[in-house]
Amino acid sequence: MSATITVIGLGSGDPDRLTLGSLKRLQGASERYIRTKDHPVVSWLAETGVEFTSFDEVYEAKDQFSEVYEEIATRLLSYAEASSPGSEIVYAVPGHPMVAEATVKLLRERCEERGIPLSIIGGESFLDEAFLRLGFDPIEGFQLLDASALGSGWAIDPRQHTLIGQVYDVLTASEVKLGLMELLPDDYPIVVGHALGVDGQEQIERIPLYELDRIQGYGNLSLVYVPASNDDALRMRSFQRLHEIVSILRSPDGCPWDREQTHASIRKNLIEETYEVLETIDEDDPDHMREELGDLLLQVMLHSQMEEEEGVFTVYDVIQELNEKLIYRHPHVFGQLSAEDAEAALNNWEAMKAEEKKRKGVIDEQPSALNGVPRDLPALMKAYKLQKKAAKVGFDWDEIDGVWAKLEEEVAELRAAVAEGLAPELQELELGDVLFSVVNAARHIKADPELALTQTIRKFTRRFHYVEQRLSEQGKSMSDSTLAEMDKLWDEAKSKERE
Template sequence: MSASLTVVGLGSGDPDQLTVGILNKLRRADTLYLRTKEHPVLAMLEEYGVEARSFDEIYEAKDSFPEVYQEIAARLVATASAGQPGQEIVYAVPGHPMVAEATVGLLKKQCSERSIPLNILGGESFLDEAFVRLGFDPIEGFQLLDAGDMQADWLQPQLHTLIGQVYDSFTASDVKLCLMERYPDDYEVIVGHALGVAGEEAIHKVPLYELDRVKGYGNLSLVYVPRSEDERLRRHSFARLHEIVAILRSPEGCPWDREQTHQSIRKNLIEETYEVLETIDDDDPDHMKEELGDLLLQILLHAQMEEELGTFSVYDIIAGLNDKLIFRHPHVFGNEQAGDAEAALQNWEQMKAEEKRLKGIEPSMQSALDGVPRDLPALMKAYKLQRKAAKTGFDWDSIDGVFDKIREELDELQEAVREGHSTEEQVLELGDLLFASVNAARFIGADPEEALTLTNRKFTGRFHYIEDRLREQGRELVDSNLDEMESYWQEAKKALGDNWK
């Protein structure tokens, strides 16, 4: 058995707002603990002759707030455990016990584990005074954030936002930097000190960039960011993008977008992918940003079509991807280890196989070639098929065997052409030669798609050189001949070397 523990709220700061019940509880407490004496109600308690012990010294002894809260909870639980049945220990916290009060969350868990009776009595929260003194109605949309644990992606400009626990200018600076990721630097915000406390209240309206220059931050400080319907504030949000695409596909939207189907824009997805690849090869971040947006639009359009049918939404896609990434990275989100990229890849493949088993698919019953997309570009598909086959041991011992195979396929192609075989037979022999060449790329650790891309660009650069030389003379390709063009080609090789840009 143990003593009981009662948590009460001291309100937002104004002693007149303290309830009669809580005041009586404070005055009659067998043992009264205060999280901190830094609260305006303490002066009134001293007038009543109420004796209390505070935990202020723990703030000085610990390096972080979580450590402070853990220590306070541990001491209270230990005191209650050592107490006698019928004894009541009162613990008073600023504001309301269930609003931004970490120690209460810890006490709820620990008291339950040790069967210690725990009672929680409300009190006026700093929110009550904020609604009144700052003049907004939370029913319009409201969020409360902790200054010590803010993330930019939590911010929703269409909601009234209160940020509590802004203890000092350093915390205010962190809040400012976080807000600046979503709001313009000159967006007007409000700093409130000791709201509702006569003689201590201070309210400052400042542009966001001056937030950490405001004086007087302390235990009773907060930051208020008024809600806004300005579309410019939502332009960074994924939700807004989803909303825009839905509007485009709606009856009131764009006639062209409404008419599209998966098949009608299928080629767009491929084209946009290649345009992104081009920006990667060109090392052009600005253009890459634009092209990635175009690719993302195609994904959103396909997802929106299915959402209209009730099949899935883009948020279902995101949820599935989140689950997959966590599941396939046990060395990051679980207990597995991966000291290098090869070990990480091994974990990935093992978890892929486990995913299939969970879906009722037995990996051993599948072909070793399964998992290669049907519509990949042929060169890329050949490379992936060969890699999968090689993992089973179906491969040459060395690249010498590959070279022999290339020569064999070249001979067969030459024979098919020389003897006038059908076009279909010649095409098949050409395919065999290309397939064998892909094996060479694999053996030297090269991606054949990238290798051919580099050669295409090298060819283009040299051909442009020929055109430029002829233009310098006021001539065009049709005015030249093969010998002259070959001469300029050799010049281009010397002038440009292997430069493919």
């Protein structure tokens, strides 16, 4: 058996709001601890003879808040286990113990595991004062966020009132500002509250968002309030809004064209949009890429919306399955495995992919090392992937010399087929063998044949346009120019590229 740990909330900061029952419990305790003395009620209690042992030195010793909370919980548990059965350890925390109090969360998890009795006595939360002093009703829609847990992709719904607690200092305020600016205009009106409800200390400042880290007074009793807004323009960075828009477009009152589309009718659009994204990558054009990625995402949204209308799945099911797949197939990131380099990571991916299929009961009718290559891939890309799979099981030349010999052999067979006047379809087959061998060469020199050919196409197009332009300057066109003239301009284009 051990002592009981009793957690008492000290309220939002006004000693008059401390309940009589909590005060009596504090006065009667023989062993009292407090997370931090930096709270208005603590100094008042000290004047009445109620002293605490604080954990403020833990804050100085640790670099992360998570480490601080872990250390405090660990100490309290050890104190309880070392105390006499039936005795009581009182642990006081600012506000309400069940609102934004990480140490209490840890105690609730671990006291039960270790058989330590835990009692929690509530107190006035900073939320109570926030609702009162800032003048909004949480039933209209409300979200509470922790500034210390802020990260990229922080989700805020502008339609809901938002309170952000734990804004301890200017640095934290700056991080909050940057997070909010991902979603809201720089001049969006917000409110900063310090020591709400504490007589003589309360400060409420209404400022534009960009000034959030330019004001003073941040501390343990500071918060940021983002008022709700029904302006749909504020939700333009929201995935939820995108889902709504696509749903409206497909609704009876939406767009006639969008309503008529089926998976089959827009199948080609998905392919076209994919290649338009690839074009922006080749051109290294981020602005255009942003636009084309949006067009590609629209195709995903439309196909998902069609299935949602049939009650099969929604785009959120798509996202869930993707998230689960990414976590499962990266055990070297989210699990216990390791990967020293990209090749090891890829091996992990393939192994987990195979295990995934086994779990789902997916069995290939004809197991093959070549399985898993999409049927409709462009031929050059498909050849590359098939060869890579074959190479993994040892079906490959050890040295590139074998590749050169095979390529020369295939070129010779193509030349012979053409010279002998074989049927066009036979010449075409021989040409395919040459191309397949070229892909093999690309793989052995660790080059992507698709990318290599794309770069050559771009180079050819650039030089061809140069020839057209130079002829046009001379008042001529390609049709009335000789090959020698065009070759000369072509060489000129090449030399300019070298400059």
